[in-house]
Structure formats: structure tokens, C-alpha cells
Amino acid sequence: MDYLLTEEQKMLKETIAKYAQERIAPLADKIDKEHYFPEEIVKELGEMGIMGIAYPSEYGGAGMDFVSYFIAVEEISRWCASTGVIVSAHSSLVCDPIFRFGTEEQKRKYLPDLLSGRKIGSFSLTEASAGSDSGATKTTARLEGDKWVINGSKLFATNGKEASVFVLLASTDPGQKTKGISAFIIDSDTPGYRIGKLEKKLGIRGSSTAEIILDNCVVPQENLLGEVNKGFKIAMITLDGGRLGIAAQALGIARASIEDAINYSKERHQFDQPIANFQAIQWMIADMATEYQAAWLLGWRASKMKDMGLNYSTEAAMAKLKASEVASFCANKCLQIHGGYGYTEDFRAERYLRDAKITEIYEGTSEIQRLVISRAMLK
Ligand code: CAA
Numbered sequence: 001m002d003y004l005l006t007e008e009q010k011m012l013k014e015t016i017a018k019y020a021q022e023r024i025a026p027l028a029d030k031i032d033k034e035h036y037f038p039e040e041i042v043k044e045l046g047e048m049g050i051m052g053i054a055y056p057s058e059y060g061g062a063g064m065d066f067v068s069y070f071i072a073v074e075e076i077s078r079w080c081a082s083t084g085v086i087v088s089a090h091s092s093l094v095c096d097p098i099f100r101f102g103t104e105e106q107k108r109k110y111l112p113d114l115l116s117g118r119k120i121g122s123f124s125l126t127e128a129s130a131g132s133d134s135g136a137t138k139t140t141a142r143l144e145g146d147k148w149v150i151n152g153s154k155l156f157a158t159n160g161k162e163a164s165v166f167v168l169l170a171s172t173d174p175g176q177k178t179k180g181i182s183a184f185i186i187d188s189d190t191p192g193y194r195i196g197k198l199e200k201k202l203g204i205r206g207s208s209t210a211e212i213i214l215d216n217c218v219v220p221q222e223n224l225l226g227e228v229n230k231g232f233k234i235a236m237i238t239l240d241g242g243r244l245g246i247a248a249q250a251l252g253i254a255r256a257s258i259e260d261a262i263n264y265s266k267e268r269h270q271f272d273q274p275i276a277n278f279q280a281i282q283w284m285i286a287d288m289a290t291e292y293q294a295a296w297l298l299g300w301r302a303s304k305m306k307d308m309g310l311n312y313s314t315e316a317a318m319a320k321l322k323a324s325e326v327a328s329f330c331a332n333k334c335l336q337i338h339g340g341y342g343y344t345e346d347f348r349a350e351r352y353l354r355d356a357k358i359t360e361i362y363e364g365t366s367e368i369q370r371l372v373i374s375r376a377m378l379k
Helices: 007-033 039-048 066-079 081-101 104-115 231-267 279-307 313-342 349-359 366-378
Strands: 121-124 140-144 147-158 165-171 181-187 193-198 209-220
Touching (some): 007 081, 081 231, 081 349, 147 165, 181 209, 231 349, 313 349
Antiparallel strands (some): 147 209
């Protein structure tokens, strides 16, 4: 489907594919097994412009478009889904809201370090009792003089351990749910801010998933992002873009699964011939390839719509829903084609399956994507 890409996008795809195969692939096993955060890769991706790929050069970005970002996250995730989500959560969930809703002063202060990868970003929306119901946020922010005092705790913050800049949502008008939430930019060295529990996860083990504790955390008034009580919409608009990052990550996992399944089925002999000769295997590969291409086209379409300035919320939900379910489907088939070997750690199939599952859950479960899509269809 490269014919849908511009010359610049094709060149970028080749460059990242080569880099990911040479530099990220050899580390992917260590990243997974040792829960290793690939600091050196993040640094190099920053130097290559990938941590700020879709942002203007005046703030230190690479000045490319969102389709380029979508391609980059897929190519990285083809070899390592942990690295894919580190880039995606940083770029979509932190750089994007600061770029879109930040004051000029906030953009000048935060974006150059974030877009170059010198600083890592993390997004804090979820709480223990505010998951899919993100409007149920209990963390509060109270204005005292010229400072916001924030209290509460957040869960499941991707990059939470390594990040030095957080975009965090808190209730500024408790009881008003979605109409009483505001967004804040918080530096990790702010007094009253600390990291709590680090989650041990089934997959994407190289990316940290942290609890954030805010105990009378005092944030300067100027760190409010956007308007007071308008933070829920900022979060939703941010997640529209984030969901495309996760779609790209899922596509990378799906492609890895397909490529490994094809290679293995050509090498593995049973009944005196490669198992690729059997129709049972051929049909699995046909289904995987067809599902992957359908999902890719949905992701490309929504990314293109974002670049064109169109409303793409529903299309982003469709792309994320499809790509995440295709990633799990392809990873499951890949493991099946590997048979007993696929169930061992000697092959990558089991990692793909573990990594794929989260794409159906974070940045909105498949059920929430269906809710977003059906609301648009039925309105
Ligand atoms: N763009 C702009 N505005 C939007 C919007 C969007 N995509 N979605 C909703 N809104 C607006 C609505 O228009 C509405 O505006 P008004 O008040 O002016 O009418 C307002 O926001 C409230 O919307 P809803 O009434 O639809 O709100 P809701 O309470 O019914 O919730 C929801 C809607 C879709 C279920 C939402 O809560 C949701 O997306 N939940 C899932 C949360 C999620 O994805 N969490 C992931 C966290 S990040 C993560 O996973 C960790 C990580 O680091 C990777």
C-alpha cells in the first residue's frame, strides 16, 4: 500500500524500517524479558527527529505530517511494541495537547525538550475508579492564591517512571464530572508529586506503567493547560490522536506476526514438506494479510483526515478498534502456526500475543471505541 504514501513518507518509512531492524530488533528480547527501558534508543530516536516528528520545526519538531508519525510508530512497533508505545504516548498524549492547547510561553518552555526527546512525557487521566468513565476523576486541583494545589492519585501512566513532563487531568469543580475537569502541565520535580507503584505487566514490559501520587502538589497557576473546566475535551481530543498511535502500534505487532508466520511456515517441515504447503496454514495467512490491510487502510485514512484538518474522532476509534483486534488475531494465528514452539520463549510469537492484548485495552477499550462509533452512527 506504499502507493498511498508520498515520496517523503516512503523515504521515512525505509529509513525507520532499516534503523528499527538494525538497532531496535537486537534489543527487543532484553526490553521484554528484563523490563528494560531502551534509553539509548529513545535518545537516538530524538536525534533522528522521531520523538517530535509531526510538529513544526520552530518548536524543535521534524515538521512532517501525522501520516509520517503513523508510519514511524508502525515501523518501530514491528520490532518492539514497548518502544512503539513509549514514542506514541510521549508524542500523541503529551506533545500534542501542549502544542494544540498550550500558550506560546508553555510551548516555548516545554516543546523543544520534548520534541527532541531530551525530556520524556507522560499523560495522567486514569484513576482507580475512573477508567472508561474518565469523567469520574477524583483527583482535585484547588486554586490557592496564584498556585494550584493538587491532591489525589493517578494510575497506569505510560512512561510515568522516566517522564519529566506530565499532562494531568484533575477536577477543578467536583461534582460537575466532565464539565469540571481541567488539564495541567506538571514537572516531575514539583514538590508533592511522586511516583507510586510500578505495574508488572503481561506485555509491553519495556514501557513503564506508573501510579502517580499528588500530595498537596503545588503547581504554578500558569501551568494550567487550556481553560479552567475545559480539560475533559482536551483529554478527548488528545485521545483521538493517541488512538491512532495505538492503531499504528497494533499494526506493527500484526505485521511482525504475519512475517514470522510466513517465514516459519516455509521452514518448518511436517509430513515431508514445508507446512506452508498445507491449506490450513495458507488460509490462516490469507486471513491475517487481509485483516492487516483492512486495518492499515482505516489507520491511514484517519491519519490523513487529521492532516487535512477534518474531524476524525469516529475514524480514529474505528482504526484503533480494528487494528487492535487484528493484532490479537494475527498474533494468535502466528503462535498457532508455530505450534508447540510458539508457546515457548524461544520464538517471538508469544511476545506478540502478550503485547497485542493491551492494544485492545489502553487509550479506550474496544468497548469504548464501539461506544464512540455507535454514538456517531446513531446520532
Ligand atoms: N472530541 C471533542 N469533544 C469530545 C470528544 C472528542 N473526541 N469526545 C467527547 N467530547 C465532548 C462531548 O462533546 C461533550 O461535550 P459537551 O459537554 O459540550 O456536550 C463532553 O466532551 C463530554 O462527552 P460525553 O458526554 O460523551 O462524555 P462521557 O462521560 O459519556 O464519556 C467516553 C465519553 C467516550 C466514554 C470517554 O469517557 C472515554 O473516551 N473514555 C475512555 C477513556 C480512555 O480512553 N482512557 C485511556 C487513558 S490513557 C491510557 O490509556 C494510558 C496511556 O498512557 C497509554
